[in-house]
Amino acid sequence: MKQRMNLYVLKTGDLSLVEFVNSVANSFDKNIIDNNGWLVILKGLEITLFISITALLAGTIIGALLCSMRISKVGALKISAKIVIAFLRGSPVLLLLMVFYYVVFANSRFDAVFIAIIAFALNSGAHIAEIMRSALSAVDVRQLEAARMLGFSKIRAFMAITLPQATRIAKPVYQSATINLVQWTSVVGYVSITDLTRTVNNIGARTGDPFFALFFGILIYLAISYMVNFIFSLQGRKKITL
Amino acid sequence: MIRTVNLYKRFGELTVFSDLNIHIQKGECVAVIGPSGTGKSVLFRTLALLERPDGGQVFINGKEITGRDVNINNIREKFGMVYQGFHLFSHLNVLDNITLAPLKVKKVDRKEARERAMELLSMVGLSEKFSSFPHQLSGGQQQRVAIARSLAMDPDIILFDEPTSALDPSMTGEVLAIIRKLARSGLTMMISTHEMGFAQDVASRVIYMDEKGIYEEGLAEQIFNNPQREKTRMFIRKLKVFSYSIISRGFDMVSMNVQIEMFCQKYNIELKKINHIQLVLEELILEVLAGLYTDVQPQIEFTVEFSEERGEILITFNCKGREFNPFENKDDADHLGIILISGISKKISHNYSNGLNTININI
Numbered sequence: 001m002k003q004r005m006n007l008y009v010l011k012t013g014d015l016s017l018v019e020f021v022n023s024v025a026n027s028f029d030k031n032i033i034d035n036n037g038w039l040v041i042l043k044g045l046e047i048t049l050f051i052s053i054t055a056l057l058a059g060t061i062i063g064a065l066l067c068s069m070r071i072s073k074v075g076a077l078k079i080s081a082k083i084v085i086a087f088l089r090g091s092p093v094l095l096l097l098m099v100f101y102y103v104v105f106a107n108s109r110f111d112a113v114f115i116a117i118i119a120f121a122l123n124s125g126a127h128i129a130e131i132m133r134s135a136l137s138a139v140d141v142r143q144l145e146a147a148r149m150l151g152f153s154k155i156r157a158f159m160a161i162t163l164p165q166a167t168r169i170a171k172p173v174y175q176s177a178t179i180n181l182v183q184w185t186s187v188v189g190y191v192s193i194t195d196l197t198r199t200v201n202n203i204g205a206r207t208g209d210p211f212f213a214l215f216f217g218i219l220i221y222l223a224i225s226y227m228v229n230f231i232f233s234l235q236g237r238k239k240i241t242l
Numbered sequence: 243m244i245r246t247v248n249l250y251k252r253f254g255e256l257t258v259f260s261d262l263n264i265h266i267q268k269g270e271c272v273a274v275i276g277p278s279g280t281g282k283s284v285l286f287r288t289l290a291l292l293e294r295p296d297g298g299q300v301f302i303n304g305k306e307i308t309g310r311d312v313n314i315n316n317i318r319e320k321f322g323m324v325y326q327g328f329h330l331f332s333h334l335n336v337l338d339n340i341t342l343a344p345l346k347v348k349k350v351d352r353k354e355a356r357e358r359a360m361e362l363l364s365m366v367g368l369s370e371k372f373s374s375f376p377h378q379l380s381g382g383q384q385q386r387v388a389i390a391r392s393l394a395m396d397p398d399i400i401l402f403d404e405p406t407s408a409l410d411p412s413m414t415g416e417v418l419a420i421i422r423k424l425a426r427s428g429l430t431m432m433i434s435t436h437e438m439g440f441a442q443d444v445a446s447r448v449i450y451m452d453e454k455g456i457y458e459e460g461l462a463e464q465i466f467n468n469p470q471r472e473k474t475r476m477f478i479r480k481l482k483v484f485s486y487s488i489i490s491r492g493f494d495m496v497s498m499n500v501q502i503e504m505f506c507q508k509y510n511i512e513l514k515k516i517n518h519i520q521l522v523l524e525e526l527i528l529e530v531l532a533g534l535y536t537d538v539q540p541q542i543e544f545t546v547e548f549s550e551e552r553g554e555i556l557i558t559f560n561c562k563g564r565e566f567n568p569f570e571n572k573d574d575a576d577h578l579g580i581i582l583i584s585g586i587s588k589k590i591s592h593n594y595s596n597g598l599n600t601i602n603i604n605i
Contacts, residue, residue, distance in 0.1 A: 142327060142329040143329050143332065146325065146329040146388075147331070147342075148315075149321060150318070150319070150342075150391070150395055151316070151343060151348075153315050156346065156347075160342065160346060164333050165333045
């Protein structure tokens with residue numbers, strides 16, 4: 001690498017590019033390699049991914065529950081679901097997280113990560129409930145009726161007709177909700193969790209080169225988003241060949 | 243095979259039909275006709291228990307299905323339903339649309355279900371479309387797939403709920419041809435339709451629904467060629483009726499003529515005929531008035547019927563009082579109007595009974 005650079009300088013006499021590349025390499029060494037910075041970042045990434053994935057799974061279950069309450073014919077269930085969803089969607093997730101951490105679970109021994117998962121699961125659950133509800137209402141009810149006419153029971157007709165169609169309708173919105181969730185987890189530093197954002201911030205503060213460290217963090221979040229999109233596109237491809 | 247006893251259905255305050263009794267034999271093809279909103283669709287949906295009847299019973303093969311302890315899902319397997327809007331499963335291709343119910347409800351073997359589906363597809367002429375998705379097909383093709391889908395369950399009876407109403411005229415033919423073929427093969431079916439020619443052709447029996455129930459029913463030939471009741475006749479012949487009554491000498495003839503003209507223009511009757519109608523009526527009224535004593539008020543009612551189907555106009559003229567036939571002495575020079583009327587009309591008839599003169603004039 002250095003030899004090549006030297007060759008380039010000899011040929012062109014241009015030093016500005018060399019200086020830039022050198023400074024980037026230098027920053028990389030300082031932030032990522034020295035003191036095993038990359039291991040720390042990896043640890044933070046792990047926390048971020050763990051919170052995101054668990055919160056997403058729990059949120060989906062909560063969402064399904066809230067959604068089924070919201071569309072049920074029992075008035076009490078419907079209204080309580082409506083209120084819960086409105087509250088959770090309307091309050092900033094960071095405040096929700098802080099309320100849980102400093103008030104609700106202040107005297108409990110729960111791990112901060114666990115509390116974060118609860119907060120994010122509830123918040124994304126409310127969003128997912130609405131995503132599911134809109135998807136379900138977009139499915140043609142007459143197709144369900146046609147299935148009933150062919151002898152399907154209510155539940156089996158729902159499983160065979162409504163669910164696959166609703167899933168297909170909900171997918172793009174669900175996908176962006178997932179990416180949203182991952183990015184919102186970057187605020188867990190407020191409750192003393194050392195996630196990806198917190199680690200790159202710490203490293204930047206320590207090395208006195210915050211720009212590089214933070215920018216590196218953004219690149220990792222970007223990579224996660226692409227990863228999510230890729231995983232969702234895999235699922236779509238499978239559907240068509242089936 | 244299907245029998246209803248005093249079937250009753252209402253939506254809130256609105257009674258759709260009451261005391262409805264039908265009896266459909268195996269192998270019959272029954273057409274249900276009638277103006278929109280008389281409950282044809284609701285009847286079908288009620289038979290299949292998609293709507294709960296508010297009273298009465300439905301029997302299939304002698305077994306009551308409106309009872310409490312009946313498994314509706316098993317009963318519905320015996321019904322096929324073809325909708326106005328097709329309602330194919332939009333996330334499945336044509337073949338899966340047809341095999342879904344046999345596989346999941348009847349638990350037929352996959353290979354067998356596919357073979358049967360391909361057989362049905364070739365019957366409806368869509369063999370090469372088996373892997374297409376519903377949105378890739380035309381309306382007529384979708385409806386043919388929908389027919390195949392309901393046939394795949396081997397139903398005892400198929401209910402066709404206005405199967406061609408959502409199709410444009412170029413596609414109705416292909417769907418009607420298949421229904422015709424099924425009727426000939428002896429499948430029991432009920433069809434609600436606005437295609438009168440088709441109904442007459444395919445149905446063995448016709449039910450005319452109006453006034454919250456069955457208004458008239460009978461053999462297809464009888465209903466179409468010789469309907470007994472007023473509304474049936476008006477519906478079958480596509481009659482449009484204008485009626486007017488005169489109870490005073492000082493009636494407003496100008497207003498009457500304007501109303502007649504407006505009625506005629508609504509149904510696109512040619513100007514010459516409108517003039518003829520007005521002329522005939524004017525002359526008749528004047529003739530009646532001239533024949534009365536001056537202190538007697540006239541009691542005249544007339545209707546103008548226009549048959550869209552045949553393009554014919556029939557004037558029915560009633561007047562109460564003593565017998566009066568203006569056409570008795572035709573060559574009377576004093577009654578120029580009568581000569582005029584005779585010249586215009588195709589056919590004139592007169593009848594007197596119970597103090598009522600009835601004159602029918604075809605133009």
